[in-house]
Amino acid sequence: MQNLIRFLTKSGTFLLFVLLQGISIYLLVTGNRFQQSVVFSSANQVAGKIYEWRESLTVFFSLKSNNEALMRENNDLLVRIHTLEEALSLYSDDSTIPLIQPNPAESFRLIPARVHHYSTAHLKNFITLNVGSKDGVQPEMGVANADGIVGVVSRVSDHYSVVIPVINPQIVRFSCKLKSSNTNGSLVWDGVDKRFAFLEEVPPYVPVSKGDTVVTSGYSDIFPEGIAVGIVEDYFLGEHAKFLHVKIRLSVKFDALSNVRVIDYIHQKEMKRLIREAEL
């Protein structure tokens, strides 16, 4: 017993060091999984409040670019309304053809959110939003802004949520497609440059050209179809010529994020249930 006590006091520092390292490594290994507790993330109340306070100070500096982004988005929406109205008028003019009713059950809902904090310098980047479960946000919902997809919600507290952006290797793989050929691939980020990501598992016989648009495929249960991802920058054959690696210039500028939308894909739950049933 005496020896034990002497041993403990003598090597106490080292034991403390090992203990604290153990805790750190444990958190590091287990801490970044989906739906983990929010205590150790910036979605917790204290960190969330502090980021909110900081954002309220810095929001003025980005008013101009925010306005421009909103105006651009407004323009796009006006153009779309116009084309849709024209399309609709074609049908409504002729009384013999029944009016096309818009689908009453909408397939997704958008939750507007503001970015409180984001990082782009790390390998594992994160974004903190000012909306949480009280606003209807849940883990594994998609996040996009006017330019394209931003990421996927990972942790949610009452008032805040943490998003894993496309520029974090831990993001769940989801499928995207080349708009020109309708070919699917999954989006990955290699951790090097925040402007580029890769579309992988593209068959080698698919015609790809620089400048092609890449959009979400709608096969995943996170994003609806057709949201912009980026533009093909380059492409090359992978090992054994089995797959093409397509380098994509991401359409979202991760240096300047402010307004985003969380996509509550209402069909998601239904799709998940179906898939589960099919797998059984």
Place this chain on the structure above:
Amino acid sequence: MKFYVQHVVWFLSLIALQVLVLDSIQFMGFFLPFVYVYPILHLPANMRTPWVVLVSFLTGMVIDVFSNTPGMHASAATLLGFLRYPVLRLFVLKEDLGMRNVQSEWLGWSVYWRYATLLVFLHHVSLFLLESFTFLHVGLLLIKIPVCVLLTLVCIFCFEQFKPRGHATKF
């Protein structure tokens, strides 16, 4: 009392600087300094290592909470706290360690730089290795580590140079 308050203020202000300002400003894309190591380097020379380790761990943990990286900064900072005493002993005799802050006025710039550079380097290496656990880009790390070490040292130089005069050196 004033002595303790000054240390607490250093810790709080540099943590705030790290998470509120530096994390959002990056130099050329992906380089950033980790200034929260400075208050750990600055702790009194004869502070017992268990306390240094504990303080470092807590500092790292706070940074982790804000940057959503549970365990990463905590682990690197704990290592820094643990290695602080051995590294200090490389440059200073045991008899000279007193209840005074480790700073350039006491050690002289050349010794202080060796002390700071070695510890900052060890901290950054462990931090970046932990960060890239599974996604190891050796080439990227070889650029990232020296540049970030340099940025951190530049910040430390500024703190050392411009810290308030009459900063308590003795108890």
